[in-house]
Amino acid sequence: PPLADRTRFRRSIYSFVVFISSVALLLIGLAPGFFTAGVLIVGGIGLGGTFALGLVLLSEYSEDAAAAARLTAMAFFFSYSLAALGPLLSGLILQVWDSWPMVYEFLAAVGLVQLLTVLPLKRGVLIR
Secondary structure (H helix, E strand, O other), X not given: OOOHHHOOOHHHHHHHHHHHHHHHHHHHHHOOOOOHHHHHHHHHHHHHHHHHHHHXXXXXXXXXXHHHHHHHHHHHHHHHHHHOHHHHHHHHHHHHHXXXXXXXXXXXXXXXXXXXXXXXXXXXXXXX
């Protein structure tokens, strides 16, 4: 968030960190021996940036503090409810296909779906 306050391109940065998180997940699954430490570091930065910038965007597109609190509560409820399905779906993938790479491909796809949350956000738009 401190870096996000210094730029106008928060949506672009958010899209970038989501993208690098997804690429890191794909690399972990498809090429586990490829520069493992570097991939994990970059992936961790991406995931941390995604979480932090997601919160920044929620407050930026709200008209006041109360609206930001409501929007954040709704986003947390929705995202944590979906996140609770992650272990179940990962276990299902492992049970049916016995494929760790497929688990990471699934997680990368979920990460890329986050990019859809950026599309409706444009300058001057407030979420009520």
